[in-house]
Amino acid sequence: MDVSELKITAELANLNLMEEEFVSLGREVEKILDYFSKMMEADEGSLPAGTERCGANRIRPDEQIRDINPDVLLENAPELEDRFIVIPNVL
Amino acid sequence: MESLFKRWVILSDSTMRKKYEAYIKSTDAKIAAFLEFDVDRGLGLAAEVGKGGELEGVPFAVKDIIAVRGFRLTCGSKILENFVSPYTATAVEKLIAKGGVMVGKTNLDEFGMGSSTDNSALGKTNNPWDTERVCGGSSGGSAAAVAAGMVPFALGSDTGGSVRQPAAFCGVYGLKPTYGAVSRYGLVAYASSLEVIGVCARSVGIARTVFDIMKGQDEKDQSSLNSGTDAPEPEAGVIGVLGGNLGLDPAVDRAYRATIDFYRSKGFEIREINLSMADYYVPVYYTIATAEASANLARYTGIRYGYRPGYAENPEELTRKARSEGFGNEVKLRILLGTYVLRSGFQDQYYQRAQRLRQAIRADFDRAFTRADVILMPVFPTQAFLRGQGGLDQFQQKLADRFTTAANLAGLPALSFPAAVSDGLPAGMQFLAPAFGEARLFDIVRLYEEHFPCPQPPSCKPEWS
Numbered sequence: 001m002d003v004s005e006l007k008i009t010a011e012l013a014n015l016n017l018m019e020e021e022f023v024s025l026g027r028e029v030e031k032i033l034d035y036f037s038k039m040m041e042a043d044e045g046s047l048p049a050g051t052e053r054c055g056a057n058r059i060r061p062d063e064q065i066r067d068i069n070p071d072v073l074l075e076n077a078p079e080l081e082d083r084f085i086v087i088p089n090v091l
Numbered sequence: 092m093e094s095l096f097k098r099w100v101i102l103s104d105s106t107m108r109k110k111y112e113a114y115i116k117s118t119d120a121k122i123a124a125f126l127e128f129d130v131d132r133g134l135g136l137a138a139e140v141g142k143g144g145e146l147e148g149v150p151f152a153v154k155d156i157i158a159v160r161g162f163r164l165t166c167g168s169k170i171l172e173n174f175v176s177p178y179t180a181t182a183v184e185k186l187i188a189k190g191g192v193m194v195g196k197t198n199l200d201e202f203g204m205g206s207s208t209d210n211s212a213l214g215k216t217n218n219p220w221d222t223e224r225v226c227g228g229s230s231g232g233s234a235a236a237v238a239a240g241m242v243p244f245a246l247g248s249d250t251g252g253s254v255r256q257p258a259a260f261c262g263v264y265g266l267k268p269t270y271g272a273v274s275r276y277g278l279v280a281y282a283s284s285l286e287v288i289g290v291c292a293r294s295v296g297i298a299r300t301v302f303d304i305m306k307g308q309d310e311k312d313q314s315s316l317n318s319g320t321d322a323p324e325p326e327a328g329v330i331g332v333l334g335g336n337l338g339l340d341p342a343v344d345r346a347y348r349a350t351i352d353f354y355r356s357k358g359f360e361i362r363e364i365n366l367s368m369a370d371y372y373v374p375v376y377y378t379i380a381t382a383e384a385s386a387n388l389a390r391y392t393g394i395r396y397g398y399r400p401g402y403a404e405n406p407e408e409l410t411r412k413a414r415s416e417g418f419g420n421e422v423k424l425r426i427l428l429g430t431y432v433l434r435s436g437f438q439d440q441y442y443q444r445a446q447r448l449r450q451a452i453r454a455d456f457d458r459a460f461t462r463a464d465v466i467l468m469p470v471f472p473t474q475a476f477l478r479g480q481g482g483l484d485q486f487q488q489k490l491a492d493r494f495t496t497a498a499n500l501a502g503l504p505a506l507s508f509p510a511a512v513s514d515g516l517p518a519g520m521q522f523l524a525p526a527f528g529e530a531r532l533f534d535i536v537r538l539y540e541e542h543f544p545c546p547q548p549p550s551c552k553p554e555w556s
Contacts, residue, residue, distance in 0.1 A: 001431070013385060013430040014392075015423060016415040028424050029431070031486055036374045036432070039444050042451070058313045072177040078399035087394055088403050 001030055095296045096149045099243040102134060102192045103148035111150070114554055115241055121550075123216050124226075124236040126155050127163055128195035136160065136179070137192050144190030145300070151186060152245035154230045155196040156203055157288060158277035159183055162193075166279050167201040167211035167229075170391050170398045170417030180277020181312070182246065182288045182305040189304055194242065197232025201419045202388065203250055203281045205229050206471075206488040208257070209478065210421045219261060219548040220516050224475040225482070227257030234261040234291045240553035244292040244301050250282050251376050252470070252495025254289035255507035259470035259519020262509040262546045264292045264536070266302055269526045270502035271316040273302070274309030282383040283314075285376070285499040295540050298506070299533045318527035327524075327535050330354055331364035331463030340473045342513035347469050350510045350520050350539070354467070357538060362463055368455045369493070371448050376496035377489060378432050378445035384422075385429030391417065421485060449500050456501045460525045465535055468494050470507045470519040498523055506532040508539060512546050 001009075006026050010017050017025065071083075079086040094100075101111045112130060119125055133150070136159070153159055156166045158176040165171045183193060200210035208216045208231025216231050218224040219239040226235040230247025234257035237245050247254040249267035258265025266289045273288045280286075288305065292298035309315045332351055339347065355361050393399045393413025394406065400416055403409035418426070432441035459466060472491050476482040483491065498505040498521075506529075507521040524531045 005431075006427070009427055009431045009434065012434070013426045014389070014411050014414055015418075015426065016411045017423075021420075021423070025420070025424055025427060028486070029427055032377065032424075032428060032489070033431070035490075036378055036441060038374050039371060039378070039441075039448060042368075042371055042444075042448055060310055060313070068177050076174055076177070076396035078393070078396070085395060087406050088409055090406060 001026070001033060094145070095294065095300060096146065096243060099150070100148040102130060102150055102194075110554060118239050118241055118551060121217065121222055122219055122226075122235050122239050122241075123214055124197050124232040124239065124241065125152070125195040126165060126167075126198050126213055126232070129162070130192070130194050132161055133192040133194045136187050137190060140188050142190065144188065146186060146304075147190030148192065149190070150192050150194040150242050152195050152197050152233060152236050152242045153183055153193055154199050154233045154245070154247045156199055156248055156279045156281075157183060157246055158279070159193050159196065162196055164279065165196075165213060166203075167199045167213055168417065168419065168422070169212045170413065172213065172398065174396055178277065180288070181274040181309045183277065185304050186301065197230070197236055197245055199232055200229035201422050202279070202384070203229040203248055203253055203286070204384070204421050204425055205485075206252070206256055206483075206491065207476075208232060210419060212419050218475045219551050220475065224477055224516070225260065227260030227471075227475060229253040229257070230289075230291065231257045231260075234258045234263055234265065237261070237263045237291045237293055238548055239551040240547070244290050244297050247289050247291055248278055248281075248286055249289045249499065250286040251380060251492050251499050254291060255470050255495055255505060255519070255521055258291045258507050259509070259517065259521075260475035261291075262512065262517030262519075262548070264295055264298045264509070264545070265507040265519075266290050266292070266298045266529070266532075267498055267505045268302060268306065268529060269318075269504040270499075271314050272318065272504070272527065272529070273305045274307075274312040274315040276309055276311035280387040282380040283387065284383060285380060293545055295508070295533055295537045302529060325464075327359070327464035327531050329360045329362055329463045331362055331459055331466040333366070333468055334363040337469065338472055339469055342474055342511075342516075343469050343472060343518050346511035346513065346518035347520060350467065353539065353542070364459050364463055364466065366455055366459060366497070368448070368452045369497070372452065372496045372500060373490060373493050375445045375448045375452065376492065376500055377428070378441050379449065379500075381425045381429035382433050382442050383429070385426045385433065388418075388422070388426055393417070452497065453501045456497070456503060456523075464524075465528075465531060466523045468521060468523070470494060470521045474513070474516040474518050494521070502526060504529045504532060506536050508536045509546055510539070510543070517546060
């Protein structure tokens with residue numbers, strides 16, 4: 001993977017990489033992708049892609065459940081003003 | 092029947108408790124298995140549900156990627172260093188309902204990504220057999236705490252071997268249940284289609300009891316399932332083994348052969364099986380695991396919870412800075428890989444192909460289990476390795492996942508056990524069974540345990556017992 005591809009990937013992943021990270025992580029990514037190409041040898045033929053072993057899709061009723069108090073959830077917010085989470089200016 | 096936990100009923104008696112806490116203090120100063128340890132808080136959670144369960148007064152620990160209300164949930168990451176969990180995972184809740192006392196949270200590779208626990212941003216955990224060596228990972232703190240005699244069992248999570256490999260490195264039992272057998276509610280997501288909550292334990296009986304308590308369908312996890320039958324498992328008669336050169340270190344190779352000889356001498360039929368997809372486990376595993384990680388870890392934005400940088404111009408910059416400053420190198424690497432294999436234009440080549448090969452791996456195991464009742468294989472090609480030079484680098488560690496990742500890709504249960512102690516270090520083996528065949532695993536490993544009980548690291552002598 002060349003540097004421009006790595007830059008696009010980092011952008012999509014919401015990561016800022018330092019110059020030295022582009023080198024070190026780039027090298028690791030390259031090595032692993034190279035290794036992934038082993039999969040090209042395999043004859044995957046007409047196999048379907050998927051993860052489900054048993055296809056049952058279980059869903060629950062669309063009802064509001066409040067087993068956690070929202071005030072407790074807000075205790076983990078980095079910065080609060082009353083019950084609002086503070087973020088930098090959007091515009 | 093004498094209770095399995097008899098010598099572990101510690102926390103109902105104040106004198107025993109003092110001795111216990113003193114032992115933890117002196118032992119964990121060397122091992123550093125715990126990120127947080129608080130008996131009072133654990134007793135508080137137990138007191139909320141009343142008295143009389145089979146685990147009453149018994150301490151246990153939980154990998155710090157599984158939620159326990161009132162305890163931190165760091166995932167070994169700087170990004171969640173100060174996060175306090177507002178709720179408790181279903182699996183832990185069930186153990187507390189039986190009287191168990193959750194005494195502490197154990198160290199791990201950041202978000203479960205690694206094989207040594209050295210990828211934790213919050214400290215290193217040493218192997219109780221040799222503190223110069225890693226304890227394995229990613230549930231390294233849990234395995235080390237059990238091996239050092241600090242708890243009879245500790246929960247871990249197994250995405251690609253993360254319970255079984257540290258259990259093998261530390262010389263304890265490590266169960267990776269069937270995918271879906273234990274609710275994942277409260278397990279912080281890394282690779283959702285692969286991972287499951289498991290247990291490191293001091294004995295097969297303890298692992299079995301803990302699994303029986305934790306298992307079962309949970310409405311809070313739609314992928315959780317009941318096994319569907321309570322019929323006793325037929326006993327295993329045929330053990331499938333791997334042929335050819337497995338590329339094992341000599342000590343692990345000797346242990347594998349000796350384990351096969353043991354079962355042969357006990358009347359089991361040993362049959363060599365051919366797992367034709369074995370070369371693809373690791374690339375398929377890392378393609379799928381990193382893809383899922385890149386999606387699951389997108390939630391860490393620095394806005395609602397977690398690490399927030401000192402200054403950011405706007406919300407986008409806030410998120411980028413939080414992630415770039417909050418995640419460690421291995422996590423960044425896996426997010427980058429996962430993002431790449433899912434990118435438009437590359438998805439067919441990597442992710443889709445891996446998903447198809449995963450189906451082929453499953454089919455391969457279905458075939459293998461028509462020829463054998465269980466499959467015996469090593470856990471890891473080496474024993475616990477040294478840090479730095481003389482150890483394994485991150486890439487070599489990934490390649491060495493070739494025996495553990497199969498069970499995760501195929502959703503199968505696997506139980507690792509201390510098969511031998513060689514050169515002062517344990518060597519672990521594992522059995523795999525068809526889905527929901529945990530009972531078969533416990534039965535066959537118990538036979539081994541009767542002849543070769545769980546070894547104790549020479550430097551750790553629990554004094555309260």
